[in-house]
Amino acid sequence: MxxxxxxxxxxxxxxxxxxxxxxxxxxxxxxxxxxxxxxxxxxxxxxxxxxxxxxxxxxxxxxxxxxxxxxxxxxxxxxxxxHWPERTAVRDETVLRMFLVQSLEPDDARRLLEGIAEHCAAELAKLRPVMDEVDAEHDPREPVPFGRLAGEYGLRQYEAVHGWALWSLERMGATVPG
Amino acid sequence: MxxxxxxxxxxxxxxxxxxxxxxxxxxxxxxxxxxxxxxxxxxxxxxxxxxxxxxxxxxxxxxxxxxxxxxxxxxxxxxxxxHWPERTAVRDETVLRMFLVQSLEPDDARRLLEGIAEHCAAELAKLRPVMDEVDAEHDPREPVPFGRLAGEYGLRQYEAVHGWALWSLERMGATVPG
DNA sequence: CCGCGACCTGTCAACCTGGACATGTCCACG
DNA sequence: CGTGGACATGTCCAGGTTGACAGGTCGCGG
Missing domain, CATH: 1.10.10.10 (Winged helix-like DNA-binding domain superfamily/Winged helix DNA-binding domain)
Structure with a gap:
């Protein structure tokens, strides 16, 4: 609940x-x-x-x-x-797709990973300036503005996924060069 | 579905x-x-x-x-x-908590973030050796083992959250030094 | 002053989900 | 040979969730 x-x-x-x-x-x-x-x-x-x-x-x-x-x-x-329970509820369609990337043919997987990398790069390009603006307007002596931590979380999430997609492409590329 | x-x-x-x-x-x-x-x-x-x-x-x-x-x-x-829809289903209790960290009193928030950082560090310490072992046993000429990409995803996820928690603590610490 | 778009609250039926309940089989070890 | 633990499949119901249906108000631009 x-x-x-x-x-x-x-x-x-x-x-x-x-x-x-x-x-x-x-x-x-x-x-x-x-x-x-x-x-x-x-x-x-x-x-x-x-x-x-x-x-x-x-x-x-x-x-x-x-x-x-x-x-x-x-x-x-x-x-x-x-109070954090041992196991928390998760249901994330995007992560599910990432788990199943390897069920695709290598060519499809590569195309998918390229799409993910592009999407993350685009989101980062949108989100970074917003966060920079929040920081610029914010007096460091004041408490952190509500949502700034969450925004940073989103930022780092996209960075992580972006890095992962590139890593995966490289890793797969070694298997089937082209 | x-x-x-x-x-x-x-x-x-x-x-x-x-x-x-x-x-x-x-x-x-x-x-x-x-x-x-x-x-x-x-x-x-x-x-x-x-x-x-x-x-x-x-x-x-x-x-x-x-x-x-x-x-x-x-x-x-x-x-x-x-085929990726515009909006995908997400329901993640952990991320929800991260979004709401700032609704807590600073002391509670700090304690929570410290707990998150510790938890991530512990998970990383468990997951890293497993992945290293997979890589060591794996012939680079073979296709990437099923689940290796997903494992890397988890690894990077924990790294990202760990980094985020430390960043958040630093950022909050500037507000209320102690 | 009229109309449209945003504001604002609600209900309902169909479907999805999680946890409890139910039942039975194989096999290794003592 | 017996028994406990893992293997294996299923149903049911209370409660959660979604999307459609429904109804009404304020405020601004033309």
Whole structure:
């Protein structure tokens, strides 16, 4: 039941409506960590409110309901963050493809790896300037801006995959030169 | 429906029974890429056989049924591997935690990051010798052993996360020295 | 002042998933 | 020869998840 904890974590930044949270899942967190659509977010917020983890902070126009963490919610988030189970849930289609690269014919595998390397290079070219800008605007005496650590994670992830794809190509090239 | 493609990919290595495939998911693929228990694997194999993607290759003792890929199955696997959708399914509890590190108090965050760094270092210490041994035993003129690319992926993944955790600690340390 | 696009909340049915339950066989070792 | 542990296959159900359906509001540009 990690959706609940994702929502708690997002609300730890500050109060937000179901709509805001839905859009947050369109961004980095939904791309790399956990996906959720509004149809699950609204009911879950309701259940969390029932459980006392969040409260409706304020209501706005168009029936907007802003939710805020309660102390109980913050405690639960902390408990979950610090308590790591032995085995965590993973389901990543991209990584699955990487595991199965070797089930392809060498030519197909090479083409696939080349595509991966290109894709990573393109993402890095997009992400690096954004992070550099965040760093440039940020006063080092202030706390690290929310999301900067996650951004760095994405950056390093792409770098790792990029390096891996190039390494794999080299390694396969030795087998079937051409 | 990636379970189907995970099974196709595993069967591309050679025929296997539901039991064999279940154990494969206990290993690297289940840890990093996609999880599945036998309760989903057996019915899925049945459906795949119905769809003509696999056939029962041979039967063994204890009702063992060994499945093998058909040409149709191999084609479907290739189609899936080479066709990347815009957005792929991701659901990774560990990455979620990394995204939410900054929702913790700085002290908790530091402790968590230290734990992550240690864990990665420990996994690397386990994985590196295994990969080195694979390389030592492997004739470079032969094709890359199945799983070697995936192992390298895991290695680089841990290296990346390790580096990220250290970077994050440094970055947070600048904020609250201690 | 009108309409369109973004905002905002919700439900429902179909499907997927994980863990418990169920059943039985082979084989190596004592 | 008996027994424990690995081998092997399956079902079932509660709960999670997705995508479609549904309904309504605000605010701005024409």
């Amino acid at each position: 990690s959706l609940r904890h994702a929502l708690l974590g997002l609300l730890a930044q500050g109060p937000a409506s179901g709509y805001d949270l839905t859009r947050a899942f369109d961004g980095g967190i939904g791309q790399y960590a956990w996906q959720a659509g509004h149809s699950r977010i609204y009911p879950e917020l309701g259940k969390m409110a029932e459980a006392g983890l969040v409260v409706v902070d304020e209501t706005g126009p168009r029936g907007r309901k802003s939710y805020a963490l309660t102390d109980e919610g913050r405690t639960e988030l902390r408990r979950w963050m610090l | 990636s379970l189907r493609h995970a099974l196709l990919g595993l069967l591309a290595q050679g025929p296997a029974s539901g039991y064999d495939l279940t154990r494969a998911f206990d290993g690297g693929i289940g840890q990093y890429a996609w999880q599945a228990g036998h309760s989903r694997i057996y019915p899925e194999l049945g459906k795949m056989a119905e769809a003509g993607l696999v056939v029962v290759d041979e039967t063994g003792p204890r009702g063992r049924k060994s499945y093998a890929l058909t040409d149709e199955g191999r084609t479907e696997l290739r189609r899936w591997m080479l």
